[in-house]
Amino acid sequence: MLTRPLEHFHQRYILQRRRDCLVRGVSAALAPWRPARILDVGCGNGEITLGIAAACPQPVTVEGVDVLVRPDIKIPVVAYDGLRLPFPDNSFDAVMAVDVLHHADSPTAILAEMTRVARRGVVLKDHNRDGLFAQRTLELMDDVGNRRHGVRLVYHYLCRAEWSAAFAANHLTVASMNPVRDLYPFPLNLAFGRDLHFVAALEKSA
Secondary structure (H helix, E strand, O other): OOOHHHHHHHHHHHHHHHHHHHHHHHHHHHHHHOOOEEEEEOOOOOHHHHHHHHHOOOOOEEEEEEOOOOOOOOOOEEEOOOOOOOOOOOOEEEEEEEOOHHHOOOHHHHHHHHHHHEEEEEEEEEEEOOOOOHHHHHHHHHHHHHHHHOOOOOOOOEOHHHHHHHHHHOOEEEEEEEEOOOOOOOOHHHHHOOOOEEEEEEEEOO
């Protein structure tokens, strides 16, 4: 359980920096596609979604889906069962998920659904489980960032080989895949940055 000082530190020095970093990384991954309509899977309150839309150079319509629709939601959102997205095939130019798939019982099944409803492709921000103590480090990060919000923590982090297999199974080609090392200030980035985080733009095969 977090102490109050640690919660205060996390809110003041971690969350805003993380939001800004995620907006930059995900909007850059989306930019080559110039999407007009984006779905955010596991959108939370939609704050990051709105930031990404604002960072895109073209007008963008954003929508969200989540298993829990929050009262402070900032974008149009649809509740769903966490299994099948309630949209027809190719409904959106791009579909994104920011630190969502590792909370699912089957990250690859969610990726398959994202691919189905995307016309151009999928953008993911998630984690790599590769490296010494990576699993334990990622679990600690999830505990600090999410447990107090009641987020379901299942710790389903994939390694690079597992991500590659999931992309191939869904006929997704990696257009870009970049580490995100500046989510946290120094010296926390040395422990919690490294190559544990990535943003990937994944194009659907024709």
